[in-house]
Amino acid sequence: MSEGVIERYASERERLNEIVMKYAGTSIKRFYGLDARVYRDGALPRKTKELLGLVASLVLRCDDCIKYHTIGCHESGVEDAELEEAISIGLVVGGSITIPHLRRALEAWDELRADAGVDD
Amino acid sequence: MSEGVIERYASERERLNEIVMKYAGTSIKRFYGLDARVYRDGALPRKTKELLGLVASLVLRCDDCIKYHTIGCHESGVEDAELEEAISIGLVVGGSITIPHLRRALEAWDELRADAGVDD
Amino acid sequence: MSEGVIERYASERERLNEIVMKYAGTSIKRFYGLDARVYRDGALPRKTKELLGLVASLVLRCDDCIKYHTIGCHESGVEDAELEEAISIGLVVGGSITIPHLRRALEAWDELRADAGVDD
Amino acid sequence: MSEGVIERYASERERLNEIVMKYAGTSIKRFYGLDARVYRDGALPRKTKELLGLVASLVLRCDDCIKYHTIGCHESGVEDAELEEAISIGLVVGGSITIPHLRRALEAWDELRADAGVDD
Amino acid sequence: MSEGVIERYASERERLNEIVMKYAGTSIKRFYGLDARVYRDGALPRKTKELLGLVASLVLRCDDCIKYHTIGCHESGVEDAELEEAISIGLVVGGSITIPHLRRALEAWDELRADAGVDD
Amino acid sequence: MSEGVIERYASERERLNEIVMKYAGTSIKRFYGLDARVYRDGALPRKTKELLGLVASLVLRCDDCIKYHTIGCHESGVEDAELEEAISIGLVVGGSITIPHLRRALEAWDELRADAGVDD
Numbered sequence: 116m117s118e119g120v121i122e123r124y125a126s127e128r129e130r131l132n133e134i135v136m137k138y139a140g141t142s143i144k145r146f147y148g149l150d151a152r153v154y155r156d157g158a159l160p161r162k163t164k165e166l167l168g169l170v171a172s173l174v175l176r177c178d179d180c181i182k183y184h185t186i187g188c189h190e191s192g193v194e195d196a197e198l199e200e201a202i203s204i205g206l207v208v209g210g211s212i213t214i215p216h217l218r219r220a221l222e223a224w225d226e227l228r229a230d231a232g233v234d235d
Numbered sequence: 236m237s238e239g240v241i242e243r244y245a246s247e248r249e250r251l252n253e254i255v256m257k258y259a260g261t262s263i264k265r266f267y268g269l270d271a272r273v274y275r276d277g278a279l280p281r282k283t284k285e286l287l288g289l290v291a292s293l294v295l296r297c298d299d300c301i302k303y304h305t306i307g308c309h310e311s312g313v314e315d316a317e318l319e320e321a322i323s324i325g326l327v328v329g330g331s332i333t334i335p336h337l338r339r340a341l342e343a344w345d346e347l348r349a350d351a352g353v354d355d
Numbered sequence: 356m357s358e359g360v361i362e363r364y365a366s367e368r369e370r371l372n373e374i375v376m377k378y379a380g381t382s383i384k385r386f387y388g389l390d391a392r393v394y395r396d397g398a399l400p401r402k403t404k405e406l407l408g409l410v411a412s413l414v415l416r417c418d419d420c421i422k423y424h425t426i427g428c429h430e431s432g433v434e435d436a437e438l439e440e441a442i443s444i445g446l447v448v449g450g451s452i453t454i455p456h457l458r459r460a461l462e463a464w465d466e467l468r469a470d471a472g473v474d475d
Numbered sequence: 476m477s478e479g480v481i482e483r484y485a486s487e488r489e490r491l492n493e494i495v496m497k498y499a500g501t502s503i504k505r506f507y508g509l510d511a512r513v514y515r516d517g518a519l520p521r522k523t524k525e526l527l528g529l530v531a532s533l534v535l536r537c538d539d540c541i542k543y544h545t546i547g548c549h550e551s552g553v554e555d556a557e558l559e560e561a562i563s564i565g566l567v568v569g570g571s572i573t574i575p576h577l578r579r580a581l582e583a584w585d586e587l588r589a590d591a592g593v594d595d
Numbered sequence: 596m597s598e599g600v601i602e603r604y605a606s607e608r609e610r611l612n613e614i615v616m617k618y619a620g621t622s623i624k625r626f627y628g629l630d631a632r633v634y635r636d637g638a639l640p641r642k643t644k645e646l647l648g649l650v651a652s653l654v655l656r657c658d659d660c661i662k663y664h665t666i667g668c669h670e671s672g673v674e675d676a677e678l679e680e681a682i683s684i685g686l687v688v689g690g691s692i693t694i695p696h697l698r699r700a701l702e703a704w705d706e707l708r709a710d711a712g713v714d715d
Numbered sequence: 716m717s718e719g720v721i722e723r724y725a726s727e728r729e730r731l732n733e734i735v736m737k738y739a740g741t742s743i744k745r746f747y748g749l750d751a752r753v754y755r756d757g758a759l760p761r762k763t764k765e766l767l768g769l770v771a772s773l774v775l776r777c778d779d780c781i782k783y784h785t786i787g788c789h790e791s792g793v794e795d796a797e798l799e800e801a802i803s804i805g806l807v808v809g810g811s812i813t814i815p816h817l818r819r820a821l822e823a824w825d826e827l828r829a830d831a832g833v834d835d
Contacts, residue, residue, distance in 0.1 A: 128818075131818035131819065131821075131822055132818065134818070134821050134822050134825050135817065135818055135821050137821075137825070138795060138798070138799050138821050138824070138825075139799065140796070140799050140800070140803065141632075142629060142632055142633050142800075142803040142806075142807070143799070143802070143803055143806060143817075145625070145629055145632075146629060146803075146806055146807065146811070149327055149622060149625055149626060149629070150327055150811045150814070152621075152622055152625075153320070153323045153324050153327045153622050154324070157316070157320050158314065158316035158317045158319075158320050159286075159317050159320045159321065163283055163286070164320070164324060166279075166283070166287060167286060167287060167290045167321055167324045167325075168324060168328065170287045170290060170291050171290050171291060171294045171324065171325060171328040171329070171812075172328070172812065174291045174294060174295055174450075174452075175294055175295070175328070175329070175812045176537065177776065177812050177815060178815075179814075179815035180328075180811070180812055180814075180815065194278065195498060196277070196278035196500070197278045197279050198498070199278075199498050199499065199500050199503070200273070200277050200278050200279045200284070200500070200502075201279065201287055202503070203273045203500065203502040203503055203506075204273050204274070204284060204287045204288060204291065205287075205291060206450070206502075206503060206506055207269055207270055207273045207450060207451050207502070207506065208288065208291040208292070208295070208300075208450050208451050208452055209291070209295070209449075209450040209452065210414075210446070210447060210448050210449045210450025210451075210452070210453070211447050211448050211450075211506070211510045211540070212414075212448055212449065212450070212531075212532065212535045212537050212540055213450070214510070214539075214540075215537060215538075215539035215540065217495065217503075218488075218491035218492065218494070218495055219491065221491075221494050221495050221497075221498050222491055222494050224498070225494050225497070225498075248458075251458035251459065251461075251462055252458065254458070254461050254462050254465050255457065255458055255461050257461075257465070258435060258438070258439050258461050258464070258465075259439065260436070260439050260440070260443065261512075262440075262443040262446075262447070262509060262512055262513050263439070263442070263443055263446060263457075265505070265509055266443075266446055266447065266451070266509060269502060269505055269506060269509070270451045270454070272501075272502055272505075273502050291452075292452065294810075294812075295452045296657065297416065297452050297455060298455075299454075299455035300451070300452055300454075300455065315618060316620070318618070319618050319619065319620050319623070320620070320622075322623070323620065323622040323623055323626075326622075326623060326626055326810070327622070327626065327810060327811050328810050328811050328812055329809075329810045329812065330774075330806070330807060330808050330809045330810025330811075330812070330813070331626070331630045331660070331807050331808050331810075332651075332652065332655045332657050332660055332774075332808055332809065332810070333810070334630070334659075334660075335657060335658075335659035335660065337615065337623075338608075338611035338612065338614070338615055339611065341611070341614050341615050341617075341618050342611055342614050344618070345614050345617070345618075368698075371698035371699065371701070371702055372698065374698070374701050374702050374705050375697065375698055375701050377701075377705070378675060378678070378679050378701050378704070378705075379679065380676070380679050380680070380683065381752075382680075382683040382686075382687070382749060382752055382753050383679070383682070383683055383686060383697075385745070385749055385752075386683075386686055386687065386691070386749060389567055389742060389745055389746060389749070390567055390691045390694070392741075392742055393560070393563045393564050393567050393742050394564070397556070397560050398554065398556035398557045398559075398560050399526075399557050399560045399561065403523055403526070404560070404564060406519075406523070406527060407526060407527060407530045407561055407564045407565075408564060408568065410527045410530060410531050411530050411531060411534045411564065411565060411568040411569070411692075412568070412692065414531045414534060414535055415534055415535070415568070415569070415692045417656065417692050417695060418695075419694075419695035420568075420691070420692055420694075420695065434518065436517070436518035437518045437519050439518075440513070440517050440518050440519045440524070441519065441527055443513045444513050444514070444524060444527045444528060444531065445527075445531060447509055447510055447513045448528065448531040448532070448535070448540075449531070449535070534690075534692075536777065555738060556740070558738070559738050559739065559740050559743070560740070560742075562743070563740065563742040563743055563746075566690070566742075566743060566746055567690060567691050567742070567746065568690050568691050568692055569689075569690045569692065570654075570686070570687060570688050570689040570690025570691075570692070570693070571687050571688050571690075571746070571750045571780070572654075572688055572689065572690070572771075572772065572775045572777050572780055573690070574750070574779075574780075575777060575778075575779035575780065577735065577743075578728075578731035578732065578734070578735055579731065581731075581734050581735050581737075581738050582731055582734050584738070585734050585737070585738075629807055630807055633800070633803045633804050633807045634804070637796070637800050638794065638796035638797045638799075638800050639766075639797050639800045639801065643763055643766070644800070644804060646759075646763070646767060647766060647767060647770045647801055647804045647805075648804060648808065650767045650770060650771050651770050651771060651774045651804065651805060651808040651809070652808070654771045654774060654775055655774055655775070655808070655809070660808075674758065676757070676758035677758045677759050679758075680753070680757050680758050680759045680764070681759065681767055683753045684753050684754070684764060684767045684768060684771065685767075685771060687749055687750055687753050688768065688771040688772070688775070688780075689771070689775070
């Protein structure tokens with residue numbers, strides 16, 4: 116089987132983060148730490164936080180960030196109907212300009228479900 | 236006591252929506268309907284949806300939308316620590332450019348809590 | 356009668372443009388010239404160009420730019436139904452985050468019509 | 476002849492919309508309906524509406540949306556000089572950050588004209 | 596003399612930051628620390644960093660952030676011609692949609708110069 | 716050796732600019748002239764202006780513009796630590812949504828340094 120969108124994203128991200136770390140000083144490193152921190156379980160569970168990250172990424176229209184949080188949603192147990200409702204909010208807030216991005220979000224989600232062996 | 240930020244926002248919004256309805260055709264009316272629809276309880280509870288609306292509004296930096304969802308968060312039982320964590324995600328995703336807006340989000344939140352008689 | 360939104364916008368704009376011209380060098384002046392140039396009658400009539408400027412300003416959510424092109428639409432003979440359809444496109448493309456701005460666009464439009472003595 | 480940018484865009488869009496429809500609930504479907512509705516002939520002709528959609532997409536810098544409305548402009552009889560003037564407005568409103576996108580808009584336009592057998 | 600734009604901005608910012616600190620947890624506090632850190636003298640002098648912050652704020656069109664960095668530019672010794680050139684870059688990159696914001700940037704700058712007793 | 720990101724970007728840009736020039740009228744041409752003009756040595760040196768262009772492009776998240784100014788930074792003698800500090804400002808102002816773009820900025824930078832035979 117050919118490499119999927121998730122695998123391609125993940126290996127490219129790893130390759131480029133190595134280059135980032137070659138140049139990153141204290142501020143960039145601290146930002147990376149903060150970025151990891153805010154999605155951890157707290158007063159809100161990680162699952163809700165991944166949905167927040169996904170909708171923020173959708174309205175700001177960043178495909179890589181959308182993939183990152185689609186994976187996070189999948190890992191933290193988000194279900195199809197929950198993802199669809201979160202995406203609907205992103206679509207209504209952000210408008211039709213988000214449609215190409217929600218297409219790719221659902222492509223990634225569909226692949227994650229298939230890889231996990233979910234029956235349709 | 237002088238009129239607070241919530242009251243000023245709500246009365247201005249009502250006044251202007253009357254003007255909108257004077258001109259609105261089918262498409263604008265359907266959009267308004269859709270906009271109300273996506274925040275109702277479903278697979279995700281309204282509370283989570285208001286947090287999604289708040290973070291989307293924060294990263295897109297719209298003060299009126301932020302006030303709207305801050306009120307929605309308050310009405311649906313969001314607690315201080317939950318709001319703060321959602322705002323932290325918006326801040327990290329959207330950057331320091333969101334800071335003036337999170338200030339005003341917390342000003343509105345603080346007023347809503349005071350009006351509700353919450354002890355600090 | 357108290358000063359309307361159009362008059363307040365226009366006098367503030369004039370006051371601030373004087374400050375801009377105190378500091379502006381060649382590049383800023385050329386940009387201002389180019390900005391005036393693109394809305395003139397050409398292959399497309401000024402009316403269509405003002406609608407393009409309005410929708411661009413609406414999806415980018417700039418209230419001052421929206422007022423500027425709402426005035427331009429009024430001056431170039433845009434009718435209520437045409438304005439409403441252009442705004443609907445801006446709303447669908449840009450999402451609910453544009454709603455506070457379309458409210459203020461229609462407030463300005465309503466005032467321009469009233470000042471022109473249009474019967475409802 | 477190798478597949479052009481329009482064909483590649485259209486087939487990818489179709490493939491992904493099938494995935495969207497697998498997950499879409501009522502809100503997403505209604506949004507899609509509204510999105511189709513606002514570009515139909517009305518007080519403003521479809522041609523003007525496609526230009527509005529194009530300029531909105533250009534200033535928001537979404538290549539897929541730009542391709543969608545470039546095709547719509549071509550289908551509704553927009554001429555070269557009209558497209559160029561609309562793009563100039565998008566460039567002036569949105570700035571040099573739109574240049575990579577207007578390049579790709581004109582690449583798509585050039586291909587649509589060539590496919591239609593327009594003489595240069 | 597009536598209160599100027601700088602004084603109004605500064606006192607409002609202080610008032611609201613007190614509310615932020617009432618609710619802020621570790622992530623928001625760390626972000627504030629990081630935000631202060633990146634503008635300090637380093638390989639690039641603070642003056643250049645304030646210009647970077649100003650142009651970033653201008654193209655993202657945040658009036659409060661623009662005021663913050665206009666003050667920072669003034670404090671770190673930026674001269675009129677340098678500010679004008681930085682603003683020209685922001686205008687060309689970000690387009691005419693930044694014009695209302697550059698007007699207010701230059702209003703703030705003009706006030707800072709007047710308060711400092713600079714001769715015109 | 717396979718073609719790098721810089722070479723691919725530059726040849727694609729050249730190919731597309733030829734199509735732009737086939738359609739461009741006076742306004743687009745003047746904008747291109749203005750765009751070249753603002754980065755020339757003046758009160759601020761070109762090096763600072765390229766950093767301003769880079770940070771503006773980073774917070775607006777345009778990969779092509781980022782590559783353009785990364786090349787400009789390299790040509791005008793920006794050093795690693797200076798680039799890193801400018802990027803840190805873009806990251807803090809624009810948030811984690813800029814991370815995929817700063818990754819690609821540093822990939823381009825790394826390639827430019829390697830091509831120039833810089834020792835690590």
